[in-house]
Amino acid sequence: MTAGAEGQKASGTDPQALPDSAERLRVARIGKPHGIRGEVTAQLFTDEPEARLAPGAVLIRIPGDETSDRTTTLLTVTRQRWNKSVCLLDFREVTDRNGAEALRGSTLYVEAPWQEDPEEEGWYSHELVGFTCLDTAGLQLGTLKELITGAAQDLLVITSVSGEEVMVPFVEEIVPEVDVENRRILLDPPAGLF
Incomplete structure (x- = not known):
């Protein structure tokens, strides 16, 4: 199983941050806004977007080099849809185009699931x-x-x-x-x- 992921460790004293022992998997990068209600395009790094970016999923947002909002935050997916081959996402915390533009270039992560069965085949790309x-x-x-x-x-x-x-x-x-x-x-x- 490749999740198109990249390992990251949480750090600092941010109350929203994961514990230091938690591993993060990269799932998407926020692109340009789509429309005026806060929807964004997403470049995918996962082969399971329907599961990892489903409504209700909580994602860890790490700002990119060009991102204007430089704080690390959590975003909750409220809707995922496709416009041709482009994945579009709505977040509970983003309600307008300006908010969406401020997140442009951010990378989205999920907490890595703990693999219970060591015999289970597969890997995440960051493990390779x-x-x-x-x-x-x-x-x-x-x-x-x-x-x-x-x-x-x-x-x-x-x-x-x-x-x-x-x-x-x-x-x-x-x-x-x-x-x-x-x-x-x-x-x-x-x-x-x-």
């Missing part, structure tokens, strides 16, 4: 960061920097042993194995990719 990437002969190709969740397919961003960033489609033919226990990703890349 730092994994060693090997070819089928066992030669090290690099280290996973990031997993980018896309609409058509996911991409692995790998820092190669030479220091270059290489984007690899996360498909079974090229990535036949993810060994979570040993923190390794086996790759069978086409010639010339690395």
Whole structure:
């Protein structure tokens, strides 16, 4: 299971912040306002938007570099809908276009669910960061920097042993194995990719 997430730890004395032991999963980034009643577009980082961004979901908002409202807050989703292929969100705390514009560029997180069954298959993308990437002969190709969740397919961003960033489609033919226990990703890349 990839949730298109990125681990974050809460800190500080903000009463709305999660405890230091809680882990956050990145689910979306707030885009431009849509209309005049506070609705916003959202760039998704999750493969489960209907569940993670459903009405009633409480999201942790971390301001981006260009966000005018620089405070970390909680936002409660009141409505999620689609305009063609664009996800639109309404929040209880945002009632007009100015409020929506002030949040532009913020990243939205959810508290990471605790995985009860260690045998359960799957992972969150942030858990793969730092994994060693090997070819089928066992030669090290690099280290996973990031997993980018896309609409058509996911991409692995790998820092190669030479220091270059290489984007690899996360498909079974090229990535036949993810060994979570040993923190390794086996790759069978086409010639010339690395």
